Amino acid sequence: MTHPAWLHVIGIGEDGVEGLSEVAQALIASAELVAGGRRHLLLVEGLMRGERLMWPASMSEGIERMLRWRGRRVVVLASGDPFSFGIGVTLCRHMPVAEMTCIPAPSSIALACARMGWARQDTAVLSICGRPMEVVAPALQPGAHLIVLSADARSPMTLAKWMTSRGFGPSVIHVLEALGGPYEHHRHMRADMLAAGMGDAINPLNLMGIEVVAEPDAMVLPLSAGLPDDMFAHDGQITKREIRAATLSALAPRQGEMLWDIGGGAGSVAIEWMLRHPANRAITIERNHDRAARIAANALALGTPALRIVEGGALETLGALHDANTPRPDAVFVGGGVSNPGLVEGAWNALRPGGRLVANAVTLQGEAVLLAKHAQWGGNLLRMRIERVEPVGTQSAFRPAMTVTQYAATRPFA
Known part of the structure; x- marks a missing residue:
């Protein structure tokens, strides 16, 4: 049943x-x-006439209690703009947007840009509320303006120490407190000083x-694909x-x-996939426990902790992911084990229609599998040869790396 x-x-x-309009005040009354939250309820203490619900530690529990009032006159208070890192999006996961109206106030982000004279469209916004500070890493580009939402009073100093350890100590950090209220305060200093x-x-x-x-x-972190190898901890894989x-x-x-990366190694392909856009997701499959731990460390250090x-x-995990009703991937990369019977077929079958498969091989057996799949499914097949300069005695010469055969194909819709 849909409610108005x-x-x-x-x-x-x-x-x-x-700061509330007359309409907003009347709705609360x-x-x-x-x-x-407790702070929000205290701000409108004199207006409220009905029951009040302070959000419990579990937000889902609080929303469940609020939904028991469905169809009656209910107000939810939020900081600034409810749809800017606020509760608005969370509520839309529990009910149709047609059942709610929203009256936003200026967000803390808008107020911060106004105080500092920054163009909102040129400012990246990130949050370390409930997220590791490493999510900021990809945005640390020279000359960039960032707004970072804090988790608590310790956030500025903690972030400043982390930034300084990565070579961003000269950056200027503006700490803006209680924006828009009587206790508003603005301080700024270099990150290394704050640290x-x-x-x-x-x-x-x-x-x-x-x-x-x-x-x-x-x-x-370079914005191009192909980060330097030494940015990843690895054992050669x-x-x-x-x-x-x-x-x-x-x-x-x-x-x-969503990417499924089969044979993660150092996690480099999955990590770079996620770095291409903040909304990108990836699952990497790795048999070796030490490598899996190394992938987790690389993902955190390079700003993709959600990997x-x-x-x-590989084959067992592919089957388990299917059994768990995991959404089908948009792309699958097979970086190892191409010659294992059934692996490339399993990767192909996992793809959604229109999804892309890319598989790399360095052995003759793996190349034979890719040649067969090219004949069966079409797509593109190529060989890549890379030579790097290395010392030879007192001189230098190009030394070839192993030739890589790459197969790429798109699964048809029909």
Whole structure:
């Protein structure tokens, strides 16, 4: 049963009732239930006439309790813009948007840009609320402006220490506290100074504006595919830089797509797939426990902590992923074990219609499998030969790496 709009999601700033429109104030006053965080409820204490629900530690539990009032007059209070890193999107997972109306207030992001004179369209916004700070890594580009939403009072110093360790100590960090309210405060200093503890006590309600400045040896992640091999911890089992760039090109990642990476090695292909867009997802399958742990460390260090790592044999894991009703991948990369019977077929069958398969082989047996699949499924087949300069005695010469045969095909829709 679909209900007419009964839920009103109202954004509120630190200026409280004074910043609310007359319509918003009237909706709060007439609500049978007002839900929100403790701080939000205190800001409208004098307006509320009905029941109140302070969100419990489990947000899903709180939403479940709120939904028991479905069809009645309910208000949910949120900070600033409910659909900007707020509760609005979460609520839409539990109910149709047609059942709610939203009255946003200026978000803390908008206020921060206004205070610093930054163009919102040129400013990247990230959050370390409930996320590791490493998610900021891909955005640390020289000259960039970032807004980072903090988890608590310790976030600015913790982030400053991490940035300094990666060579971004000269960056300027603006700490903006309690924006829009009577206790608003704005301080700024270099990241390396903040890391040394040269800031006073910080309000837990804060966010950071970061002017990125990189030292000459800073760990800046290139925007191109094909990161340097030494950016990954590995034991030699890694798709080398040049081959990886060609592999990513063949995989052709698009926004929001899922990759299954079979034979993770160092996780380099899956990590770079996720770096192509923040919405991209990947699962990497790796049999070796030490390599799986190394992949996790690489993913964290390079800003893709959401990479899912599954330990186990390739064929068994492919079957288990199917049995678990995991969404079918948009692309599959087979980086090892191509000659194992049934592996390439299993990868092909896992793909959604229109999905892409890319498989690399260095052995004659693996190449034979790819030749057969090319004859069966069509697609593209190529060989890549890379030579690198290495010392030969007192001189230098090009030394060829192993030739890689690459097969790429798109699964048809019919």
